[in-house]
Amino acid sequence: QLQLQESGPGLVKPSETLSLTCTVSGGSISTSDYYWGWIRQPPGKGLECIGSVYYSGTTYYSPSLRSRVTMSVDTSKNQCSLKLSSVTAADTAVYYCARSSGSYGDAFDIWGQGTVVTVSS
C-alpha cells in the first residue's frame, strides 16, 4: 500500500531555508488524479495547509505563505519537496506530507507520519 515518508533537517536557523522531502513508496507519484500536499501543525495548535503540487509541476500555495514557498516533484526519485525561505520561530511545527485524491473529493487520504522542524539559532 502507498506510504509517505518525510525527511529533512530537524533544526533550521532563523532566516535560513527549510527544505523537506517526501518519499512515496508503494505507488507512483506521477499518477494522475493525485496532488501531493504539505500540511504543518505548530506545537499545540491546529493544521495549516502550506500547499500542494501535481506531478506536472502545477502548484497551489497558501496565500499567507506564497511568497516564501516552493514545491516541486522529482518523478525519477518518486519524491516531492518543500522549500520555505526566511524562516522564523513561527515556522516551528510538525510538517506532514499527504496525498490529495480526486477519488475522495481531493481530500488528503494518505498521510506521512510527520517530521518535527524547529527553527532556532
Next chain:
Amino acid sequence: QSVLTQPPSASGTPGQRVTISCSGSSSNIGKNYVCWYQQLPGTAPKLLIYRNNQRPSGVPDRFSGSKSGTSASLAISGLRSEDEADYYCAAWDDSLSGHWVFGGGTKLTVL
C-alpha cells in the same frame, strides 16, 4: 486565526451522540466539499469524512457528516472512549487562486 470556525472543545459520555460544527463562507464551504479529519494524540490526521458525507472504507458508520449553506457538521453516535481526539474540518477555498483551509480543531473528550 483559522478560516473555518469550530468550537474548541466538545464532550460526551459513552453511548451519547455528539455533533461538531464548522462554519465557513461562500468561497469555501458554500461552494466546495467539506471533509473531516480525526487526529489521535501523537499521530497524523486520518481522513474521516469526504465530499460532505462520505466515509472512506474502514470508518465506522457511527461517524456522519452533513453540510448546509456555509456550515457543516460532524456527528458521532454511540460515543466510545477511543473517539477521544481532535477533529478538524477542511474545505477548498476558491479565493486567491485556490487553497485548502482548515478549521481550528475541536478537542473531543469522552467523559
